[in-house]
Amino acid sequence: EKTSFTVHDNGSLEISNAPRNFAGVYTCVATSRDSKVVRAPVDYFAHPYVLPFDKSKNLVQDEKLTIECKVLGHPKPTVKWQKDGVDVTEEERKYRLVSADTYNGGPIDNAKLEIKEVSFDDEGSYTCIAVLESKYPGFNSTQEVLVRVKDKLAALWPFLGIVAEVLILCTIIFIYEKKRNKDNAAEDSVNQAGGSPDKTAEGVRHRGSTNNPRA
Numbered sequence: 001e002k003t004s005f006t007v008h009d010n011g012s013l014e015i016s017n018a019p020r021n022f023a024g025v026y027t028c029v030a031t032s033r034d035s036k037v038v039r040a041p042v043d044y045f046a047h048p049y050v051l052p053f054d055k056s057k058n059l060v061q062d063e064k065l066t067i068e069c070k071v072l073g074h075p076k077p078t079v080k081w082q083k084d085g086v087d088v089t090e091e092e093r094k095y096r097l098v099s100a101d102t103y104n105g106g107p108i109d110n111a112k113l114e115i116k117e118v119s120f121d122d123e124g125s126y127t128c129i130a131v132l133e134s135k136y137p138g139f140n141s142t143q144e145v146l147v148r149v150k151d152k153l154a155a156l157w158p159f160l161g162i163v164a165e166v167l168i169l170c171t172i173i174f175i176y177e178k179k180r181n182k183d184n185a186a187e188d189s190v191n192q193a194g195g196s197p198d199k200t201a202e203g204v205r206h207r208g209s210t211n212n213p214r215a
Contacts, residue, residue: 023074048077048130050143061152065115069128070102077130079110084124123149
């Protein structure tokens with residue numbers, strides 16, 4: 001249903017079907033008959049909530065990894081990260097945690113996780129965790145993304161496979177043709193060397209035969 005605001009005659013504000021991103025500080029401003037202005041802030045609290053993001057990321061070795069965590073809730077939650085259940089900190093130099101404009105369009109610390117050049121060791125499950133211990137102790141909201149890292153030469157393997165198949169096929173054809181030519185040459189050599197003597201011997205046998213009428 002659509003969110004709507006209603007100001008009643010007694011000065012109260014009613015928000016119907018208020019989404020979580022409407023949480024925050026509302027200020028009631030009252031003006032007295034003698035023109036004095038009184039302001040009364042009112043907090044609309046909401047549990048921390050991490051908006052869903054991509055469930056997986058596929059990167060090539062040495063590419064840059066960037067994950068942004070969009071957070072709702074009031075007061076402003078604290079954001080932290082884990083990799084495979086272990087806290088991520090900037091003490092490990094490959095990680096960089098920076099502020100991002102992902103809290104109702106405004107900045108929030110540690111909302112962006114970066115790795116300048118990913119390696120195979122960086123594969124795993126990364127979890128963004130939003131907490132607000134001061135207001136909601138023991139409560140948190142999380143979203144998880146699975147990061148996969150491919151070999152930088154992975155895209156070449158299919159091409160290299162095709163090239164290898166072509167080379168093998170050409171080698172087989174070359175060997176076959178060379179062997180066939182060699183066999184043909186040997187056969188021609190035998191025919192040339194052995195053809196005439198056979199005919200001579202045959203003629204000799206014919207002349208020496210008792211059946212030869214010329215003998």
